[in-house]
Amino acid sequence: xxxxxxxxxxxxxxxxxxxxxxxxxxxxxxxxxxxxxxxxxxxxxxxxxxxxxxxxxxxxxxxxxxxxxxxxxxxxxxxxxxxxxxxxxxxxxxxxxxxxxxxxxxxxxxxxxxxxxxxxxxxxxxxxxxxxxxxxxxxxxxxxxxxxxxxxxxxxxxxxxxxxxxxxxxxxxxxxxxxxxxxxxxxxxxxxxxxxxxxxxxxxxxxxxxxxxxxxxxxxxxxxxxxxxxxxxxxxxxxxxxxxxxxxxxxxxxxxxxxxxxxxxxxxxxxxx
Numbered sequence: 001x002x003x004x005x006x007x008x009x010x011x012x013x014x015x016x017x018x019x020x021x022x023x024x025x026x027x028x029x030x031x032x033x034x035x036x037x038x039x040x041x042x043x044x045x046x047x048x049x050x051x052x053x054x055x056x057x058x059x060x061x062x063x064x065x066x067x068x069x070x071x072x073x074x075x076x077x078x079x080x081x082x083x084x085x086x087x088x089x090x091x092x093x094x095x096x097x098x099x100x101x102x103x104x105x106x107x108x109x110x111x112x113x114x115x116x117x118x119x120x121x122x123x124x125x126x127x128x129x130x131x132x133x134x135x136x137x138x139x140x141x142x143x144x145x146x147x148x149x150x151x152x153x154x155x156x157x158x159x160x161x162x163x164x165x166x167x168x169x170x171x172x173x174x175x176x177x178x179x180x181x182x183x184x185x186x187x188x189x190x191x192x193x194x195x196x197x198x199x200x201x202x203x204x205x206x207x208x209x210x211x212x213x214x215x216x217x218x219x220x221x222x223x224x225x226x227x228x229x230x231x232x233x234x235x236x237x238x239x240x241x242x243x244x245x246x247x248x249x250x251x252x253x254x255x256x257x258x259x260x261x262x263x264x265x266x267x268x269x270x271x272x273x
Contacts, residue, residue, distance in 0.1 A: 001050035001076070003041040003115060004143060006058045016064040025055055025117060026067045027130075034123035035130070037070060041115040048083060048111055050076050055117075057129075060137035069136050071129035072122040080120040086112035093251060101252040145217045148224035152198025158191035158234055165238040171270035172243075183237045190230040197223035 006015075006024045015024035025039030037055065047053060054073050061069050074081065088111075093102040129135065166184055169175045201219035208214055239246045245268070254260045 001044060001047040001053045002056065002143065002147070003044055003047070003053050004056045004058050004140070005042050005044075007040050007042055008058070014059075014062060014065055015068040016062075024058070024065075024068050025070065027070055028067075028119060034121055035070075035072070035127060036119045036121055037072070037117055038119055039117050041117070043112055044115050045112050046110055047076065047113050047115060048085075052076060053081075053115070055122075056139060056143065057136040059140065061133035063133065065136075066131040066133050069129055069131050069133040070127070071139065073126040073128075074120055074122055078120055080118045082116040082118070084114040084116065086114070096251055096253045101255070141217070142214065144224075145215060145220045149198050149201040149215045149220040151223050151227040152195055154227050154231055155191050155195040155198075158187070158194070158231065161234060161238050162187045162191060165241045168242045173271035180241060183241055187234045187237050190226075190234050194223060194226045194230055197226055 003025075009018045009020065009023035015021075015026065018024070022039050025037055025041065027035045028038045029036040041055070044053075052073050053076055054071065056071050057069060090102065096102070129139070162184060165187065166175065169177075169180050169184070174180050197219055201215040201217075201223055204216035204219060205213045206216075250260070250264060255264055
C-alpha cells in the first residue's frame with residue numbers, strides 16, 4: 001500500500017505550522033535501531049489487503065519540515081498502527097444474507113480505511129528518506145505520475161457498466177431505440193477516452209538514468225482529470241437507461257424470501273425470454 005495522503009488540517013499552512021503537529025506523518029523519536037513515527041494517512045484504498053505499507057510525504061516540504069520528510073516501509077500489522085474502516089453506501093447488506101447479487105466480489109472486495117500511527121517503529125534498513133525535504137516534491141510528482149496513469153483501470157469497470165446497461169436495454173425490449181443507442185455510444189466514447197489517455201501516457205514514457213521508465217506526466221494528469229468527470233456521466237447514462245429500479249430495487253434477501261420472492265419475479269420482468 002502506498003500511503004501518501006495526510007489529513008492536512010489547515011491547508012493554508014505547512015506541516016510544521018499546524019496547531020497539531022501530528023496532522024502530517026512525522027518522525028517523533030529515534031534510537032540506534034531506527035525511528036518512530038506518528039500521524040495518520042487518510043483514504044487508504046486496499047491497505048487492509050496489503051502485506052506492507054510505504055509511508056510517503058504528501059506535499060512539497062521546506063527546511064522547517066525536515067521531520068516530515070520520511071519514506072519508510074512498515075508491515076501492515078505493525079505495532080502502533082490502527083485502521084479505522086471506511087463506510088460504503090451498501091455495506092450493511094453483507095449482514096442480510098445476500099452474497100450473489102448485492103455484494104459484488106463478496107470475498108475479495110475493496111475497502112478504504114484511515115490509518116492512525118502511534119509511535120510506529122521503522123528500522124534503519126526500511127527507511128528510504130530521512131529529512132531530505134528537498135526531494136519531497138519530486139517524489140510526490142513521480143508517484144502521482146504513475147498513480148494517475150493507473151486510473152486507466154477504471155475503464156474495466158466502465159466496460160462492465162456499459163455491458164450491463166446494454167443488457168438491461170435488451171431485457172426491456174428497447175435495444176434498437178435511437179436514444180438508447182446514442183447513450184450507449186456516448187458511454188463508450190467517454191470510457192475509451194479515459195483508456196486512450198492512460199495508454200498514451202505509457203506509450204510516451206521515457207527512460208531515466210536509473211533504467212526505470214517514467215510515463216508522460218501531462219497525459220497522466222489528463223487521464224486522472226477524465227476519471228474525475230467521465231465515470232459519473234457514464235453512471236448517469238446507465239441509470240437513465242435502466243430506469244428507477246437502479247435505485248429502488250429490493251435486496252437479494254427479498255428476492256430469496258418465500259413470499260416476496262415469487263411476487264417480485266412475477267412483476268419485475270422484461271420482454272419474453
